[in-house]
Amino acid sequence: MAVVVREGVQPMELGLVHQLFGGAWSPGGEPLYEVVSCAVEPGPVVTAADFAVVVAHGLDVLEDAGTVVVPAAPAVDEVRPGDGPVPAALVAARERGARIASICTAAFVLAEAGLLEGRRATTHWLSCERFAARFPGVRVDAAVLYADEGDVLTSAGEAAGIDLCLHMIRRDHGAAVAGDVARRTVVPPHREGGQAQFIARPVPEPRGSSTAAARAWALERLDRPVTLAELAGRASMSVRTFTRRFREETGVSPQAWLAGQRVERARRLLEETDLPVEAVAARAGFGTAASLRAHLQAAVGVAPTAYRATFRGR
Known part of the structure; x- marks a missing residue:
């Protein structure tokens, strides 16, 4: 894995890539990734903080990288993302089969290189309007x-880079490995909702209660039917108020949140147990193997048996 360090890089983003991927280990104690930083010119690179980092490698390491991650350099990303050889190096890496990921405003660099044309992408919410105006071919x-x-993957603000890295680890090596990395880093393995919940509203609505207790109650009952009325009742709210408040707090609807939690439960059961698919579906609250298959296919692109073969059959 190559991490491209550019002038003005955010130190947190550079560090979190090394921390998370460098902390992914196999059950036998072997590192699952080799993480190498590179720059246009090896040597000291000025960061967005009051210190520089010394990068030992040039962009030639991208020739052997299976994954390339580009952290943000916010002072230049929206101004001159196409400067220098980085976009061309990213295109060449993608053509060789590498997976390319950006953190925060580094999405501008990927878009400038043409890697996001016709694709869905995100960046920091403060930059999304400018990004959309500059790259109309990107969704x-x-x-x-x-x-x-x-x-090709993109993430929102720098803390969302943690979510992206854990997602990539989960996709590569399963929920158990990603969960272990998250626990040792003391971060949630999967954050609820999206960045809409972090966008400041002009007039924050006063809030005397929360949906957190209802979410905790639901998590203990994922194997059973959970209705919206029951969730609202646990929060002592009307269904309408609860639905609005739930979306404000998590960024998604209650139904979407429940489905996501059930998919995560199913993934862990497929990875860690030998339960038949029908039993996994029941314990995760999907009811039938067909329902589990449809939800898992939509979430991760594979059927339950294929998912289990990937992460339990090694």
């Missing part, structure tokens, strides 16, 4: 924490 989704187009 900008300002509501999500990250967008996964398979071989």
Whole structure:
């Protein structure tokens, strides 16, 4: 894995890539990724903070990289993302089969290189309107924490880079490995909702209660039917108020949140147990194997048996 370090890089973003991917280990204790930083010119690179970092490698390391991650350099990303050899190097890496990912405003660099044309992408919510105006051929989704187009991925603000990295680890090696990395880093393995919940509203609505207790109650009952009326009742709200408040707090509807939690439960059961698919579907609250198959296919692109073979059959 190559991490492209550019002038003005955000130190947090550079560090989190190394921290998360460098902390992914196999059950036998072997590192699952080799993470290498590179720059246009090896040597000291000025960061967005009051210190520089010394990068030992040039862009030639992209020739052997299976994944390339580009952290943001906010002072230049929207001004001159196409400067220098980085966009061309990213295109060449993609043509060789590498997976390309950006954090925060580094999405401008990927778009400038043409890697996002006709694709869904995201960036920091403060930059989404400018991004959409500059790259009309990109389908900008300002509501999500990250967008996964398979071989090209983008994330929102820098903390969303953590969500993206954990998602990539989960996609590569399963929920158990990603969960272990998250626990040791003391971050949630999967954050609810999207970046819409972090956008400041001009007049914040006073809030005397929360939907958190209802979410905790639902998590204990994923194997059973959970109705919207029941959730609203746990929060002592009307269904209409609860639905609005739930979306404000998580960025998604209650139904979408429940489905996502059930998919995560099913993934863990497929990875960690030998339960038949029908039993996994029941314990995750999908009821039938057909329903589980449809939801898992929509979420991760594979059927339950194929998912289990990937992460349990190694």
